[in-house]
Amino acid sequence: MKLFDFIQPATIDEALSAWRPGAAWLGGGTNLVDLMKTGAMQPDAVIDITRLPGLDRIETLPDGSTRIGALVRNATLAHDRDFAAAYPMVAEALLSGASGQLRNVATVAGNLLQKTRCPFFQEPAALCNRRDPGAGCDAMAAPGNSAILGWSDACIATNPSDFTVPLVALEAVAEVRGPQGMREIAVADLQPLPGSTPERDTALEPGELILALRLPARARSFAAHARYLKVRERTSFAFALASAAAALRIEGGLIAEARLALGAVAAKPWRLAEAEAMMTGKAPDAALFAEVAEAVLAMANSPDGQKWKIDLARNTAARALSMAAAGTPARIPALPASPFGTRIEDPQHV
Amino acid sequence: MSDTISLSRRFGSNSGQPVTRRDGIAKVTGSATFSADNHPDSLLYAVYATATIARGRVTRMDTAAAEAHPGIVLVMTPQNRPPLQGNPDDKPTFFSQRIEVLQDDTVRYAGQPVALVVGETLEAATEGARLLNPQYAMEKPRTGLDDAAAYTFEPAGFGTPANTVHGDVEAGHAAATASVDVSYTTSAMYHNAMETHAVVAKWNGDKLHLELPSQALTMTCHSMAYFFGIPPENVTLSSPYLGGGFGSKAFPIGPYVLAVLAARTLDRPVKLALSRNQMFGPVGHRGATRQRLRLGIDDQAALTVIDHSGLSETSTFDDFIEPAPNASQGLYKAGALRSTHSAVRLDIGTPGPMRAPGEASGSAALECAMDEMAEKAGIDPLEFRLLNYAEIEPGTGKPYSSKALRECYRQGAERFGWAGRPLQPRQMVDGDGMLTGWGMGTALFPCPMFMAEAEATLRPDGTALVETSAVDMGQGAWTSLAQIAADSLGLPLDKVEFRAGHSSLPDGGVAGGSGHTATAGSALHAAGSDVIRQLGELAAADPASPLHGSGNAGFVARDGLLMVEGDDSRSEPFADILARAGGVPLKGSGRGVRPPEAAEAHAMHSHGAVFAEVKVDSVLCQMRVTRMVGVFAAGRIINPRLTESQLLGGMIWGLSFALHEEARHDPRTGRIVNADLAGYHVPVNADVHGFEAITVHEDDPHVNALGIKGVGEIGTVGSVGAIANAIWHATGKRIRRFPIRIEDLLTA
Incomplete structure (x- = not known):
């Protein structure tokens, strides 16, 4: 790979002042290093932020919200008992992503900022507007697992993160520090839609660093009815064809409040506020969920005109809502986020 | 006096024991020291630049930039590649393929080596290769089975004949009271052994030592000797461990020859190891096929004909053709049997042998077609196979050296619990509401020596x-x-x-x-x-x-x-x-x-029966194989533990073929877009559930003095069809392409 400066700042201030155009932050490195190897990313400087102090904590703040340091590892967060009890669909989403080894290394902030897995973005020889503005889009002629919402003629890539989908449903925010000081960005606004500038794949300004994520206290109120469902081509270590985070607050047999977001359908997790509104005050049942899913995905369309992914997204949304209505399981299933649940018998081979 | 080979002395107490791997x-x-783990003194590192288009010409490479990079000692392109003593377009041994060693600036497939860069470090060589930044005159690539005209070629892979006909095929069709005429497509697949191809080459005068993972040491030495104009005895090759081969490490590849050439040119040892992405290049692959199967039965459900034709992809510069239709020879009794091959020349690397070549792809189509025929006849798939059980090899009339297939069927059906399977599809649902289906397939694999x-x-x-x-x-x-x-x-x-x-x-x-x-x-x-x-x-x-x-x-x-x-x-x-x-x-x-007369006297095959249970979510169409029982008759089992491991491995590759593996080409450039293990799926541990492999007793007095048949590949055969048939049984949907994907079930 291209030669680069490797910088290991000891403090956040040092990190911020070390940043310069062409530099990249290094967290777990599970995405950046791969892209440096293929040549899709060629930073002049890599700034290793994993030594920055104080960013590896999971804290409950006085107002009941939860603050997750940027460097907390995906596995650490998913396996934190208190966190998983309060935000079960976030833990389930985390455990459905990547592999055990990757989750041990990947950081939560890195997860939010990971790049699309569109194969044309990852390969420098391919034409990609996201990587090389104005170059064209090879994916358009071979869409595969592309976006069905919010795409443009410039880019049809999807955001691959599982973790971000329930975060968006639960209105998480990112605490960001940059040359201009601190600010907060809703996780839902972190990834812009491509429009005519797909190369702008983050709302972060150059040199800004995510220091923490925060889940509001209200997000805890969904804990009894919250699921993440991920449809994929193999049982583990595969990106979603479609996924959904569904959370319901059920009071007196009626849906007091609903949250729903889809993954793998757009350049960002796609929250369905309209669907949430449609369900409020209604009794949770499969017919309602099917009706809601049908309505909110009416505007979806795929670049190649194929229907299967839209059907799949709709079915996934409806099923995730049904699973949430049935109640959060006491333990995260052995196959997290799988439609196959826990009823698979033990293997006969020992 | 029998014609069997007698064991002259008691054959003893070590064989038959489940000894654990000694390594x-x-x-x-x-x-354990694998080839790429060797670091002789003054070692140099070679990395080759790969073509990122499938068809055209390299018009320019920035060799100056590569040469100027710190640590680069050699940039080898078609313009300055030192001569080889042997003609690189020749095949030095029977089991060879034409190699890529920078003969010219033509690009014949994506992933082809277009230059070799040698550096003092792996990092330097890697960056040097990247800096070459080849420019191309690109032509429209042909990567699909319909992108060029088909031709017939003889022989097919491994010298098997292009056409095999037994009996009167037209009469077989005419005699049929019911028939199926179906086409199945299989995808291009790449071996992807865990250990990528690698070589450490070291010259000492005109003697060459290679650390190189090889499935055929002597042949590899002979090939190298030929290309470098030295006596075969001057080449030594050490290959103590292979991290998998799957057929791709049987013959030398072009990049090996380039690394050896660099070592000779620079008079220093050179190491070259392929990246994972390069494993989708000059190392062979399982070629895509489209197979047509026409089966006919009479009113007793006896097969009157199995008519199996196959179209296979091959490269523009060599002729390996997946011998899939041959899978219909030797298995079921039929009035007439025909296997015919045709091929299409595409802008792809030359296919080669990969995990049950021919049999895996051919059986996938045959076993599904048999299932479709049984469905049409209204007969249980296992019963249909038993009705058409061959007691002697169909067509040739040869006796089998041994054939305990009936026992495989019996034990497999019992172990799996096949009895009571509903004939119609979409009849079984489990406690979670998942559609449940059961399917089976027969396995056959020759036992060559x-x-x-x-x-x-x-x-x-x-x-x-x-x-x-x-x-x-x-x-x-x-x-x-x-x-x-x-x-x-x-x-x-x-x-x-x-x-x-x-x-x-x-x-x-x-x-x-x-x-x-x-x-x-x-x-x-x-x-x-x-x-x-x-x-x-x-x-x-x-x-x-x-x-x-x-x-x-x-x-x-x-x-x-x-x-x-x-x-x-x-x-x-x-x-x-x-x-x-x-x-x-x-x-x-x-x-x-094996003496030729012994080989002629009998039909020699391993056999097996595979039963699969698949669950399918009727709405999301996600599939999961939940149980698989494979029962195999493969002669004497030397080590039951290793045999079970081999057979399970084969069944897992069957699952992989049925549901996962597929190389996809970029339509603009012809490049394989999923050329890594994140994009090119093989099963993960969580996909492999409830697998069981059993062997039945089988004495074979003809195959060899030891009675050994072989277990390396047969696990894959039959498994693909069993899974596809179970998916049909669960859903009522017949998907006639592999791998079967969620989108296929959603759109069927």
Whole structure:
């Protein structure tokens, strides 16, 4: 790979002042290093932020919200008992992503900022507007697992993160520090839609660093009815064809409040506020969920005109809502986020 | 008098034991030295630049930028590639393919080497190769089966004939009272062994030493000798461990030759290891096929015809054609049988042998077509296969050397619980509401033998050394072959030193075609037997031996004792016999080869029956194989533990074929877009659930003296069809392309 400066700042201030155009932050490195190897990313400087102090904590703040340091590892967060009890669909989403080894290394902030897995973005020889503005889009002629919402003629890539989908449903925010000081960005606004500038794949300004994520206290109120469902081509270590985070607050047999977001359908997790509104005050049942899913995905369309992914997204949304209505399981299933649940018998081979 | 091969002495206590891999601890602790783990002094690193288009010409490369990069010592392109002594377009051995060694600036497929960069470090060489930034004159790539005109070519892969016809095919069609006419498509698949191809090449004058993972050591040495114009004995090759081969490490690839050339040019050792992405390049692959199957039955549901034609992809510069339609030969009794091959030349690397070549793709289509025929006849799929069970090989009329397939069906059906399976699809739902389906398939794989040699030395202390350049590619040859060798010498395993994996040893032949244990094992058995024969002669002629004068009675070797056959009371330790004979080691040698007359006399195949349960979410269309039972008849089982592992591995590759593996091409450039293990899916552990592999007893007195058939590939055969048939049974949807994807079920 291209030669680069490797910088290991000891403090956040040092990190911020070390940043310069062409530099990249290094967290777990599970995405950046791969892209440096293929040549899709060629930073002049890599700034290793994993030594920055104080960013590896999971804290409950006085107002009941939860603050997750940027460097907390995906596995650490998913396996934190208190966190998983309060935000079960976030833990389930985390455990459905990547592999055990990757989750041990990947950081939560890195997860939010990971790049699309569109194969044309990852390969420098391919034409990609996201990587090389104005170059064209090879994916358009071979869409595969592309976006069905919010795409443009410039880019049809999807955001691959599982973790971000329930975060968006639960209105998480990112605490960001940059040359201009601190600010907060809703996780839902972190990834812009491509429009005519797909190369702008983050709302972060150059040199800004995510220091923490925060889940509001209200997000805890969904804990009894919250699921993440991920449809994929193999049982583990595969990106979603479609996924959904569904959370319901059920009071007196009626849906007091609903949250729903889809993954793998757009350049960002796609929250369905309209669907949430449609369900409020209604009794949770499969017919309602099917009706809601049908309505909110009416505007979806795929670049190649194929229907299967839209059907799949709709079915996934409806099923995730049904699973949430049935109640959060006491333990995260052995196959997290799988439609196959826990009823698979033990293997006969020992 | 029977025509069977008799075992001349008791064949013993080592074979049949589930001995653990003798190299297991070395491998799991990391002390096993794979080829790329070698770092001779003053080593250089080579990286080749790959074409990112499939068809056209390289018009420009920035060699100046690469050469200027710190640490680069050589940039080799078609303009300055030093000459080779052998013609690189030639195939030096039967089992070769045309190699890519920078012959010219033509690009024939994406992933083709277009330059070699050598540096002082791997990082330097990698960056040097990137800096070359090739520019192309690109032509429209042809990567799909319909992108070019089909042609017929003879022979198909492995020299098998392009067309095989038995009986009157048209009469078979005419006689049918019911028929199916279906087409199945299989995708291009890439081997992707865990260990990528690698070589460390070191010259010493005109002698060449290679550290190189090889499934065929002697042939590789001969090929290298040819290309570099040196005698074959000047090439030595060490290949103690392979991290998988799957057929892709049988012949030398172009990048190896380039690395060796660089080492000679620079007079320093050179290492080259392929990246994962490059594993989708010049190492062969399983070519895509489209197969048409026309089956007919009479009113008794007896097959009147199996008419199987296949269109296979091949490259523009070589002719390997997936012999898929041949899978319909030798299995089911039918009035007429026809297998025909055609091919289409595409801008792809040349396909090659990969995990049950021919049989896997052919069986996938055949077993599904059989299921469709059974459905049409309204007969249970297993019963339909039993109705058409072949007692002699159909077409040739040859007797089978052995065929315990009926027992495989019986045990498999019982173990799986096949009885009571509803005939109609979409009848079973589990407690979670998942559609549940059961499917089955028959497995057949030939049991070839190649040629191998071995030597055995009985040392004065009563221990032995046995040697053959056999290959442990993960299957456990280092263990099972040692078991055979120990038995042939009448010694416990720990008294036998087994040397393999180096070309200076007697030729161990090819680890391929599921024939390695049979071939190298037979050589070892013959070598050990030769030693025991000589030992017997010594003892019989020695008045001081209790065995004196019993030469006509024959001897048995067991636990380091030589004893008179049928009279255990007359015995003597090996060491004592040797000590009186002057304490000189006793050497024997042997060959493993099947005489042509034996090969002609019988049809020789391993058989099996595979049963699969699949669950499908009716709305999300996600599939999951929840149970799979494979029962196989494969002659004598030398090591049940390793055999189970081989068979399970094969079944997992069947699952992989059925549901996962597919290389996808970019329509603009022809590049494979999913050329990594994140995009090119194979099953993960969580996908492999409830798998069971069983072997049934089978004595085969014809295949070889040991009765060994081979278990390396048959696990894949039958498994693909079983899964696809179970998906149909669960959903009522017949998907006629592999792999079967969620989107296929959603749109069906």
